[in-house]
Amino acid sequence: MRPSTTKRAFSFSLLSLALLASGMSWFSGFSQKAHAQNVAAAQRPEPSASEMSSRLAAIDAMVIRRMQMFNVPAYVLAIVKDGRTVFQKAYGYADLEKNIPATTDTVFGLASVTKSFTGVTLLSLVDKGLVNLDDPLDKYVDGLEGPYRKLPVRWVASMAAGVPSQLSREVPWDKELEILNGTPLASEPGSQYLYSNFSYRLVGSVIAKAYGKHYLEAVRETILQPLGMSSTATTVIMEPTGRVAQAYGDGQGQGQLHPVSYKNPAVTTAAGMLASTSNDMIKYANGLLSRQILSPRAYQLLWYERPPLTTGEPNKWAFGFAAAPNPAIGGLYQVSWNGGTPGVASLLLLVPEKNYGLVALSNLRKRDVYEIGKTAHRLFFTGAEGQPEPPAQPQVIVPGED
Numbered sequence: 001m002r003p004s005t006t007k008r009a010f011s012f013s014l015l016s017l018a019l020l021a022s023g024m025s026w027f028s029g030f031s032q033k034a035h036a037q038n039v040a041a042a043q044r045p046e047p048s049a050s051e052m053s054s055r056l057a058a059i060d061a062m063v064i065r066r067m068q069m070f071n072v073p074a075y076v077l078a079i080v081k082d083g084r085t086v087f088q089k090a091y092g093y094a095d096l097e098k099n100i101p102a103t104t105d106t107v108f109g110l111a112s113v114t115k116s117f118t119g120v121t122l123l124s125l126v127d128k129g130l131v132n133l134d135d136p137l138d139k140y141v142d143g144l145e146g147p148y149r150k151l152p153v154r155w156v157a158s159m160a161a162g163v164p165s166q167l168s169r170e171v172p173w174d175k176e177l178e179i180l181n182g183t184p185l186a187s188e189p190g191s192q193y194l195y196s197n198f199s200y201r202l203v204g205s206v207i208a209k210a211y212g213k214h215y216l217e218a219v220r221e222t223i224l225q226p227l228g229m230s231s232t233a234t235t236v237i238m239e240p241t242g243r244v245a246q247a248y249g250d251g252q253g254q255g256q257l258h259p260v261s262y263k264n265p266a267v268t269t270a271a272g273m274l275a276s277t278s279n280d281m282i283k284y285a286n287g288l289l290s291r292q293i294l295s296p297r298a299y300q301l302l303w304y305e306r307p308p309l310t311t312g313e314p315n316k317w318a319f320g321f322a323a324a325p326n327p328a329i330g331g332l333y334q335v336s337w338n339g340g341t342p343g344v345a346s347l348l349l350l351v352p353e354k355n356y357g358l359v360a361l362s363n364l365r366k367r368d369v370y371e372i373g374k375t376a377h378r379l380f381f382t383g384a385e386g387q388p389e390p391p392a393q394p395q396v397i398v399p400g401e402d
Contacts, residue, residue: 044330047383055383056087059376062385066375067091070368071257073248074102076278077376080285080357088278094245094363096257104278107244108361109235109262111339113346114274115200118215119319120288121207121222122157123298130210133157140206145181147189153206155190156199158307158318162187163199172266173201190310193317197271200320204270215270227287232276234265244275245363247343252366260342272341278361281348285357289350303335303352321350328374328389329381340365347373356380 047055059077067075074094079087090102125131131140133154138144140153148163155161162185169179176198186194204215211218216233224232231238238244249260265273276284291299303323306315316324326334332351339346347360347370358380360373371388378386 051383052086055379058383059087059379060089062375062379063089063091063372066368066372070253070366071250072362072364072369072372073257074106074108074245074364075360075362075369075372076102076104076106076108077373078104078278078282078285078359079376079380080282080289082355083286083290085282088282090278094243096248097246097259102245105231105243106361107231107235107238107241107275107277108346108363109247109339109341109344110274110276110346110361111263111268111272111341111344112197113337113339113348114268114270114272116320116337116348117219117223117274118200118203118207118270119157119302119321120293121211121215121219122153122203123294123302123319124222125207125210125218126301127295127298131206137202137206140209141177141202142209143177143181147185148181148202151189153203154307156206157203158315159193159195159199160190160307160309160315161185161199162189162191162194163196163202165194165196165198167198170267172264173204173269174266176201176267188310190307192309192311193315195317197268200271201269207270216273219274223284223287223293226293227283229276229280229283232274232280232284234273235262235275236265238275243277245343248364249342250364250366253368257364262343263341268341272339276361278359281359281361282357285348285350285359289352289355289357303350328378328386332381338370340370345369349373349377351381 063075063077072092073096074092076090077087078085088104090104090106092102094100094102094106122131126133131153134152136150137153137156138149151161156163164183164186167179167183170176180198207218208215223229235244247260247262248257250257263272287293294302302319303321306318309315316322321335321337323335325331333353335350335352337348342365343363345362345365349358358373358377362369374389375385378384
């Protein structure tokens with residue numbers, strides 16, 4: 001190991017020990033603040049039945065209008081509240097060339113919404129005592145070199161480990177570790193949030209080693225089977241069903257709609273390999289909201305407690321979700337993430353204290369598509385469309401990809 005690498009590894013190992021010594025006080029500031037803000041917002045009265053009916057009708061009309069405006073081939077929207085599906089509708093065509101309408105059983109890519117499944121599965125292993133979040137990565141991932149070896153699992157799972165967001169090239173994950181090892185960390189571990197798909201491919205490897213089976217098997221046995229999600233896998237696995245939507249691109253709104261290919265799940269793995277249906281994602285949202293999958297302590301980690309950065313600043317992202325009060329819905333505490341790869345725009349929005357979830361799936365990626373679901377979200381809570389919100393995550397668009 002080079003001397004400079006040794007010095008960096010030693011410095012953040014000492015910092016990890018210091019944080020461990022401070023115990024759960026790591027998290028208390030952010031969680032207490034979030035709780036205080038949430039109590040007042042969550043106590044507001046619910047709209048009347050007639051008002052809610054009007055809001056749902058406005059959501060339906062908005063989706064139809066914006067699909068036409070932005071030339072979206074297919075869109076499926078579902079809203080759950082208190083364990084019931086209060087809105088679910090499929091719009092447009094899963095395959096334009098074959099004239100196949102979209103349905104609530106059409107399979108769409110999830111892209112980075114996969115990370116929430118990865119985070120939940122990781123925390124289930126913590127519940128079982130099979131993973132310690134403060135362990136170094138090399139306890140679970142073979143073949144790591146240099147500073148990557150001693151990165152704490154907790155930081156990797158909260159996008160704060162300094163794992164770079166881009167590599168020189170993307171190849172199947174079993175070949176990519178060598179490229180990652182040769183790429184310097186992008187920031188001092190623990191010092192800043194840096195969104196990285198490679199972080200979650202590493203987390204997938206942690207899961208596989210600790211669980212003793214392939215990542216997808218761990219997700220299936222932890223989440224999919226208990227919740228009855230029989231139509232969630234990868235687009236490759238689901239292709240024989242004939243229900244996988246054709247993916248489309250339009251040059252981010254600059255060209256004509258045309259078919260594109262889904263990313264290879266062997267490349268995206270635990271960061272973006274899953275695909276699902278609206279019906280299955282309703283089961284996922286309700287399973288999370290009813291707290292069926294994890295221990296109460298793990299749900300605190302999943303949604304409320306975020307390891308602070310070494311600067312003292314809070315990190316609003318961990319275990320597959322961004323989490324913070326959303327002023328656009330009256331300050332309610334929102335847990336969410338979206339996914340985007342060629343031909344995939346997915347959105348999962350949860351408001352735990354209102355026992356509410358929204359799922360939106362489409363076969364076209366561009367910002368206007370994400371705004372459809374976010375506008376439906378605002379309409380549900382406020383009765384108004386409101387203003388567009390900034391993207392939840394940076395979208396790396398490769399020229400010609402869409």
